[in-house]
Amino acid sequence: MVARLFRLRVALAGGLFRGSFFRAARVALLLVIALGVAAVLPFAVSWFTTPGPLRSVLDVLVGSVILAAAFLVPLFDSRRNLVPRQFAQFPAGSGSVATSLLVTTVFSYSFLALLAWLVAMWFARPEWHAAGGVAALALVLAAIFAIVAVRFSSGLSQVIVGERYAGGVRLTGGVLCIAFLPLLVFVIAESFRSDTNQVLVDAAGALGWTPFGAAFAAVSDSLAGDSSTAMLRLAIVGGATLLLAICWYAIVGRSLRTIERPRDLLSARRGLGWFERFPAKPAPVIAARQLTYWQRDPRYRIALIALPIAPIAIVAAFLVAGADVTLAAALPLPIFMLLLGWSQHNDIAMDSTAIWEHVASGIKGWADRAGRLAPALMFGIPAAVIGSSITVTFMGDWRVLPAVIGMNVGVLCIATGVASVFSALMPYPATRPGDSPFVQPQWSGSGSGASQTVSMAVALVLSVAPVWVSAVAIADPSFLGNIWALAFGLGFGLIVLLGGVAIGGKIFDRQGPEILAVTQIFD
Structure with missing residues (x-):
């Protein structure tokens, strides 16, 4: 099953380049830019900071944002993820399908960008090498957590939302993204205005105890000699990954046993404005x-x-x-x-x-x-x-x-x-x-x-x-x-x-x- 899905992943990845030459060139350029940005990001932080508390805080914040995006984006937009229900006709159990989808997620452009960022983190942070196995384990756990989070979020969205409500959920995600932009601008402005960077320090302190930032905070704890706290943070990431993996297998089992309610193909759904975005x-x-x-x-x-x-x-x-x-x-x-x-x-x-x-x-x-x-x-x-x-x-x-x-x-x-x-x-x-909006009946x-x-x-x-x-x-x-x-x-x-x-x-x-x-x- 893994080999079959791997071939399917290769075909889907190559399908992006099908079409005209200009379309293929545009896709290739976008991929190169994405991989380049992911690889340069850790070095950009190193260029503007020196090894110390501020760089550690920025690493926790950037890592938290990236892993949170891996968890949240598929909840609102899972169109580019394979649906477990598509493999219901294959002679394979739910465990085999879940494992195959989980393993073959590594062959995707988004994971390649994540991998480029994690590898660049290792080379851009020579001080991490003093942490030994803790730094390497933290990066590996971050990668595994991202894979499991993407699969869990996309599977949950496909089971609960489905195609019927997908448009409304994507709209909600876009609105929420816009809603939190002022907060991001405020945090950045406040961090530059403050000499102590207290905003960033407090935010990193809170995110360091979540599965999104715990892996990167663990490296700083290990470098500071606090091995017990570092192990506790890594345990948080590992426990969250295990919990999401268990939920992922349960989601795949339910997907293979149920079908989504079909739409009424005979009803007109185009040109109805808001009515075509809401269920009947x-x-x-x-x-x-x-x-x-x-x-x-x-x-x-x-x-x-x-x-x-x-x-x-x-x-x-x-x-x-x-x-x-x-x-x-x-x-x-x-x-x-x-x-x-x-x-x-x-x-x-x-x-x-x-x-x-x-x-x-x-x-x-x-x-x-x-x-x-x-x-x-x-x-x-x-x-x-x-x-x-x-x-x-x-x-x-x-x-x-x-x-x-x-x-x-x-x-x-x-x-x-x-x-x-x-x-x-x-x-x-x-x-x-x-009538006129200013007229009130008596x-x-x-x-x-x-x-x-x-x-x-x-x-x-x-x-x-x-x-x-x-x-x-x-x-x-x-x-x-x-x-x-x-x-x-x-x-x-x-x-x-x-x-x-x-x-x-x-x-x-x-x-x-x-x-x-x-x-x-x-x-």
């Missing part, structure tokens, strides 16, 4: 329709344009009053997250021309609630992560980033969860499609003021908890305090969000005709 189920279809509204409906565009005005005005008032710059920098984003989530409190009325379909077809209330919140969450969560990085930049202390992210994401989830309840509990007529029932006031008050009260916990962590920026603030903000916000979807769904199921009557009153 109630909640995803409603989410696709809401995303289409946000993209085309001027009522939603006006709201999105108006949302940043309130945080800017509040911050300006605080600065005029002489408030601390740190407080002024931390305020805009949670206010924006609160208003973004709260703006969905009457989203059901904005959809007045289509809500009858939900009631008439018997769609579950939770599906209606969850689908309507998708645009706010898909836009708000990346904005919260990106905005938190920018907020921390102005605050000047990178250690509070987890607390700031937990606060902002928690407030967003709380506001959307509350809005999910009140859009079904206290709806009121909204601007009809095609009616004699419980007006918009009561719904807006009560929903905002509930969202504010529930947001006190994550804001308070994060404020305490920001005031005393310890590592454990900030991690607790991040976990509490995410956990509490998720509980409120899921609770809001469940409660709002029950209300929708029970009061569907009444909701329909309110939203249709002027149609």
Whole structure:
């Protein structure tokens, strides 16, 4: 089986050069550049640093980033990896298929680039030779961990995601990559601004106890004479590799015993915008329709344009009053997250021309609630992560980033969860499609003021908890305090969000005709 897969790998590698001469030359040039960059990277670090703590810190950081990429990239994009299910018809057991795929991974251009980087590390770090077998073992374990991580991540993605949701997962990965770019820029800028490089030292200290950076930190420990710590770090890498390998064999066994649900080939899937990126189920279809509204409906565009005005005005008032710059920098984003989530409190009325379909077809209330919140969450969560990085930049202390992210994401989830309840509990007529976004219908029932006031008050009260916990962590920026603030903000916000979807769904199921009557009153 290994020999057969090896021949297949050779054919796939050579297939990149098929086609015109210019295409083959372009592929060859890109491969040479990739291998050259991988081989030059360790020497580039040596040119700008001298043997010592700073070089060790940079080695841990660079190694952690590379191994983390080997683990994370296949989770979001596994198109170039062989699928275990493709070998279900071969007369071989799941163990043989898993071992063959694992072994033949070494014959890939990505592993060749990794190998070039690891070999260059050995020659660019002559001080590592004093560590003896620890340095060599660390590089070998790093290579094995990368191979197993790639196989595990790609296999997990192919089993859980499959082709049906692959496009959405790739989009999510791209959004997350963009979201963390400001953090990377901030860390680099802070490291150059600081004489002690404390940002890099603290980051390397944390990553050195993860499977991504432990192998490279072990070399530094061995050179410093701390053999027990070095062995403990190598054990972390080996244990993580073993755990991922066991999971990989389990994934291959499940892949060979199951098949992916086939798509309906008779249904048209092209030219449908957001609908072709979501599966044909109630909640995803409603989410696709809401995303289409946000993209085309001027009522939603006006709201999105108006949302940043309130945080800017509040911050300006605080600065005029002489408030601390740190407080002024931390305020805009949670206010924006609160208003973004709260703006969905009457989203059901904005959809007045289509809500009858939900009631008439018997769609579950939770599906209606969850689908309507998708645009706010898909836009708000990346904005919260990106905005938190920018907020921390102005605050000047990178250690509070987890607390700031937990606060902002928690407030967003709380506001959307509350809005999910009140859009079904206290709806009121909204601007009809095609009318001016600034026109508000008048009616004699419980007006918009009561719904807006009560929903905002509930969202504010529930947001006190994550804001308070994060404020305490920001005031005393310890590592454990900030991690607790991040976990509490995410956990509490998720509980409120899921609770809001469940409660709002029950209300929708029970009061569907009444909701329909309110939203249709002027149609």
